[in-house]
Amino acid sequence: MENGEILVIDLFAGPGGLGEGISAAQTSDGKSPFQIGISVEKDFHAHKTLTTRAFFRSLKTKSQPLDNYYNYLHGKITRDKLFELHPDIATEANQETLNGAKELGKDNKLIHKRIKDLVKEHKGPKVLIGGPPCQAYSLAGRSRNAGNKSYVAEEDTRHFLYKEYLEVICLAKPDIFVMENVRGILTAKVNGQVMFPQILEDLRSPGSVTKHKKIPKYKIYSLVVDAENPEDPQYKDSADFLIRCEQYGIPQARHRVILLGVREDIKTTPETLKLCDHQVSVEQAISDLPNLRSGFSKQKDNAKDWETAVTKNAAKLKRILKKQFDQESANSLNLKPKIGLSRIETALSDKTPAMPESLKAWYIDPNLNVVLNHETRGHMVDDLLRYAYCAAYAQIESSSPKSRHFPKELAPAHANWDTGTHADRFRVQVANKYATTVTSHISKDGHYFVHYDPQQCRSLSVREAARLQTFPDNYIFEGTRTNQYVQVGNAVPPYLAQQIGKIIIQLIFP
Template identity: 35%
Template structure:
């Protein structure tokens, strides 16, 4: 079965579908770094089919240059479409996808997945914008999603978004979204799913709207919940300790994988540790981290900005965002939600180990999102954190993909 992935990001949603046997016809994404991540991941899957992961690890190690690596699979330039979806680009994207269908001797698309960027109607975004983002073009990207539905007539589609979409514009925006999707010839249903119900050790709520052709016997799949008693520390403990600013680009783990990592395919026996990269921190931040970790680990109390000693405070604003320092709770079953803001600073994602006094590394963030360790993110650290924070957790996507596969 095949699919098109729109607004693909780093590919968390599509990874879930690929892992149960779906084949990507095209990923459409405007961000250059995310597109490179998608290309690298495509090559990983192709090399794994051939039993040649040695070449993949040579690339990660730096023994093969990126241009050479990408030239081994020239089709990635067609499959990963690095374009912003707009009125001007939609016709050329359609042509590229039709060309892919022709080359693969396919007459139809089974599935379209993806979620238009959601900053425009996320709750924080609305709070900061006096115009309530009405003029923001990102509010209307769902209309392009509908154009793809009309053009390719997939049997089903998965439209993913933040819960804020339900209440944006006093609910009018979501009414519009539903109206357009139904108008394309689909029955639809939306539910709020939490990634923590599907094996991910992170609380993360997402609106998952699923549609199916009106004249079919399909329906909204019942996505089975996973019950487990693993803890966040099961995701972190086999990674070597780091000082702020320290990094392991290609190296070894400090211990065997936990049962959790092994069971959910996040770390396998042949994996190599990559992108265990921590950001630098100044002395003041580390002192604050120490207070935050001690408060949390010893008394389960979150430090408020107003509780800090005066000499550690640098902000005049002591009325809002008082929880700007937050420890990832290692002994809980779930961490708090990993969001794209992690690219700006790490204060909201402090590692629970008192001996390290740093925010979580790139690899730790990826694991909290349930990305496997063999998933490599392209671009500088900030761009990589953004890709991870914006992604749909692959384990959650896999649960949805499994049910859709059996329906189709």
């Protein structure tokens, strides 16, 4: 690693969204200064995805041919064969991800040694990225468990997760750190006390928590609100740290807290993220992907029976819509199933991507020539009609129906359906709006992530969810389909991370 490069230490990496985006950020003259030195992830499947991507990045960094990587994506060779064909690259990728899933708090000896070695051999700038799981922050302060005689900090692994993050800051003394978390961190209370101010204090002075000596202090900046005093950034409202992703080119209402820590000796003030001109809709993000049909989860699955079921549903749904809306609106919809669809499709469609050019360049790999992770799940027959209703309703109203909008004949047999508790039990992703937050719940049943096309009558595929999270199309997710959904739902949008990376570059190389 050259001294001019920026060493990246990625903790709680998941499938690599934050690292992918940061490492893709370039200088004004087209150079890519970020080099991920270590990615730590405890989940086996996410770790496998992370390692495959590290392999791909290493091939590109060393300007080696990508033919074998594409052969793997096309299913022509196995992943093991791919790694076997490039032993040096494979060794490097595995070393980056610690040769296996590892967990802070349990595998500290190995993780800390690797970080110390990287810091020792690298004389250039260093950046720490990642965010401890949200539960960790419920223990951010040291005083909150006072009075609880039964509490033993040594037995609470979440305590160690938080402390370990601060420990790595002290080990690496990074120029910059980026910490991401759920918006709930802003209002989380322990013993009636909001803990976010204490979290900020801990991050400003990590050495006072870990008891390490000669640890630099950090200034904590918002990425969306300018500080009144950049030399000593303080913010009137904790919500100033909240990033609304849909305002920055992400086709999804993902609201996350992201803190930018800048070492006290760095005098440059970070810029804030630039608002996008136009928000990106679901249809713009995924409409060029191949059409698919859903499957049956409780009966034998075949295309003919699916087409028959959806055709019957279409006639029934047309009658329902004519009662609920005016006849013209109902008649304008084509609810009949698209014929000849499969549940999995790897061939590119002939549709032209409708997204902005900047996103098109981000997503599309002209050498890929295959669609990855694009497969549907099975659904109950009764739910197919509800999915079609949601999609049709959204085409008329430009919003997803609540439980109160459903005709009684479509109401599921849930005791609390009419209570309002599950008003969003079925939620369609409206075509002309950005998506709701993609979460790991998408791995469960798909009810919150219904596709906007009633003729496909299904929930989103992993690839469609990945598009909404802004993963490039050549980013393959390893593991079972359920594993893949979980990985995508837990990730940081790489396209947002790339924008943060550009801000870091300007900080380090002003």
